[in-house]
Amino acid sequence: xALRVWRDDPLVRHPNRLPYAxxxxxxxxxxxxxxxxxxxxxxxxxxxxxxxxxNLSSIWRLPTSAGPVWLKVTPPFCASEAAVLPLLDPxxxxxxxxxxxxxxxxxxxxxxxxxxxxxxxxxxxxRMLIGLQATWVDRVPELETLGVLDQRAAAALPRIHSxxxxxxxxxxxxxxxxxxxxVEGLPQRFAELEACGxxxxxVHGDFHPGNVRGTSGSxxxxxxxxxxxxxxxxxxxxxxxxxxxEDQVESVDIWAGEWSRMVPGCDARRxxxxxxxxxxxxxxxxxxxxxxxxxxxxxxxHEGDPGRALRNAAAMVGAx
Numbered sequence: 270x271a272l273r274v275w276r277d278d279p280l281v282r283h284p285n286r287l288p289y290a291x292x293x294x295x296x297x298x299x300x301x302x303x304x305x306x307x308x309x310x311x312x313x314x315x316x317x318x319x320x321x322x323x324n325l326s327s328i329w330r331l332p333t334s335a336g337p338v339w340l341k342v343t344p345p346f347c348a349s350e351a352a353v354l355p356l357l358d359p360x361x362x363x364x365x366x367x368x369x370x371x372x373x374x375x376x377x378x379x380x381x382x383x384x385x386x387x388x389x390x391x392x393x394x395x396r397m398l399i400g401l402q403a404t405w406v407d408r409v410p411e412l413e414t415l416g417v418l419d420q421r422a423a424a425a426l427p428r429i430h431s432x433x434x435x436x437x438x439x440x441x442x443x444x445x446x447x448x449x450x451x452v453e454g455l456p457q458r459f460a461e462l463e464a465c466g467x468x469x470x471x472v473h474g475d476f477h478p479g480n481v482r483g484t485s486g487s488x489x490x491x492x493x494x495x496x497x498x499x500x501x502x503x504x505x506x507x508x509x510x511x512x513x514x515e516d517q518v519e520s521v522d523i524w525a526g527e528w529s530r531m532v533p534g535c536d537a538r539r540x541x542x543x544x545x546x547x548x549x550x551x552x553x554x555x556x557x558x559x560x561x562x563x564x565x566x567x568x569x570x571h572e573g574d575p576g577r578a579l580r581n582a583a584a585m586v587g588a589x
């Protein structure tokens with residue numbers, strides 16, 4: 270009698286199962302980390318601690334002779350982090366001790382994650398990122414060569430149309446109408462955004478205080494797995510989605526002021542308003558990418574996220 274293999278059997282390998290979710294996967298990552306450190310005269314001095322493992326990353330803390338070191342392994346659709354981090358200003362990102370496809374070794378950043386930062390600290394973090402972005406304005410071809418996600422209009426529009434077509438059924442009639450109005454006007458919105466005069470550059474993709482670690486005056490920006498090429502004002506997205514109205518106003522003031530200083534004559538404040546509903550619609554594209562590239566058992570982490578993001582985009586259009 271033939272045995273039946275269930276489709277959801279966790280022991281049956283799924284095509285989207287990540288290497289670190291396979292038997293022995295973690296050990297291969299840790300062996301690479303130990304060998305990379307050993308080549309620099311650094312030894313692992315105690316058993317590594319598994320900090321987090323899920324469909325977007327595998328994170329380990331390694332006690333070493335040079336202090337704590339962090340190993341981060343990402344899925345292929347977040348591999349830009351390992352490609353880009355070694356090229357970024359070490360005064361802005363953690364010190365990179367080693368990197369290869371989907372793996373990066375980072376020196377420890379003393380301090381804590383800055384989820385609760387506001388006021389002066391937010392301004393400091395924003396200026397760090399904006400200063401870094403300004404140095405990449407003339408290096409966009411280098412980002413293209415690395416295969417970093419293109420978030421400019423020509424590349425983004427087909428992805429947006431696809432995610433809207435696949436998820437609009439989750440919205441009520443009023444939200445669908447708002448979303449359709451937004452999508453129909455996207456070519457004009459992108460054209461107006463370009464006319465604001467802020468050049469395309471490196472975009473972090475998920476810039477919020479929780480992705481900044483350290484102490485006052487010594488911050489480092491983390492988590493570059495969603496980075497791309499586009500208008501830098503797109504990095505206002507988390508501010509519009511998670512901040513209070515008062516903090517949103519301050520965040521826009523920071524970004525508009527800094528880019529007006531960086532690019533005299535640009536209309537940074539207008540650009541900030543134009544990207545407001547783009548944030549959640551770009552977010553829907555990212556969430557759909559997660560769902561399309563993870564195995565079924567991991568989908569509960571992100572199920573429904575594209576629809577929620579599209580609903581937020583429609584609501585922003587309605588509020589405007």
